[in-house]
Amino acid sequence: MDSSASDSPGSSGKKLVTRQFLYGKMQSQKLSTMDEKLAYLENYLLSSYGDTEENIEQLKVNINYFKTAMRQKWSEAHRKEDRFIKLNHSWLNGTFEIPIQDQNRPGRPSRSFIESSDRSKRRKPEVIRSAAENSILIYAAQSTLRTKGLRNASEILKEITKSPTIAQKYKSELGKPNILKPQEALAMFIEADLTRQQYEIIRETNKSVYPCYDKLLDAKKECYPPEQLIKVTSLYAESTLQSLIDNSYAPFNVLSGSTCNY
Incomplete structure (x- = not known):
């Protein structure tokens, strides 16, 4: 079987993927430690396939087996990726079982997160929260926003999660x-x-x-030239060209918050 996800032939309530696929998935996030990578992978699997309580429980068991084996093999390879891949080529090509809802099974069909009830929406994130640290969840959210092209939202999330003070400042500004x-x-x-x-x-x-x-x-x-630079007689009125230019651009400087010399 190749390293990509695929349905097993004639499967009933399960999906098989290679361990190479799981390894590639967590390595793609560029996280610094193996624990962070494994937590991300657990997050990903539970959020993607944890659509029923039964599936969640079985999936957690399978994930724990994978995590235990992964930590042991990673340690034996002295935390070197090239050595790990060389020593565990056969193991990586083995399969990992993901329980999924049997489409032919009687009962209510599974719903997407958006279509789920408020109770289900509260339950599903709880599974993810219990499986990963806050820092990993925040990083995952930032990465998802960047992937979706929402770079500004990602940067704001990064800023407001630095400290409660920064978050409070953002909230205050939004309310003004x-x-x-x-x-x-x-x-x-x-x-x-x-x-x-x-x-x-x-x-x-x-x-x-x-x-x-x-x-x-x-x-x-404030848009008028200073009085000392204006000369008015019965025949004409005049001002220096520089004062007219300065006062023409003065409002723009105030609005933009910058100071320009012309």
């Missing part, structure tokens, strides 16, 4: 309303061509988000 800066509110005011009365009506809906109208006036004044 998106407060507009005066410059943002001014941009909205101009873009929507609002009157003061219209803006005040909008602000009444959520005063914690929209700054008062006086703040908009202050933000507007």
Whole structure:
């Protein structure tokens, strides 16, 4: 039998895979210790095939046999992968039995996790939690998110699990309303061509988000060049080009939180 998973011919309630398949599965996770790799493998098997209490119990027995043999053989190979594979080639090509629900057996068909009842959803993760340390579960979740292309979610999970303080900061930030800066509110005011009365009506809906109208006036004044750089006579008004450029970009600097010299 090859090293990939496959159904056994004419199987009734079981699936056979090679031990090479199991070894490759846990090695692919790049975990640092053999215990972590074995815990990941147990997690994977229980979450993938532990759809009934009967299957879970039998699967745990089979996994324990595999783990015991794996630790012994790994130790005998002095924890060297190439030596381990050379000494245990025949053993790795042997089979591992995975109990699965017999499709011809009468009774309710198994459901996916999403389709399961709340009680089943609470039970299935409990099997996984009891079989692995928190650090392994968190790492597995991060790896799954990255595999699914959710790299940002993976990074956030990594951050919030570093300490309770970081997690609390994330939670606090999520609960805060998106407060507009005066410059943002001014941009909205101009873009929507609002009157003061219209803006005040909008602000009444959520005063914690929209700054008062006086703040908009202050933000507007910040867009003007300094008075000492403006010269006004009866014939003309002028200002230096640099002051006009500086004040044109000033709102962008405030909104982006950066400081640029032009």
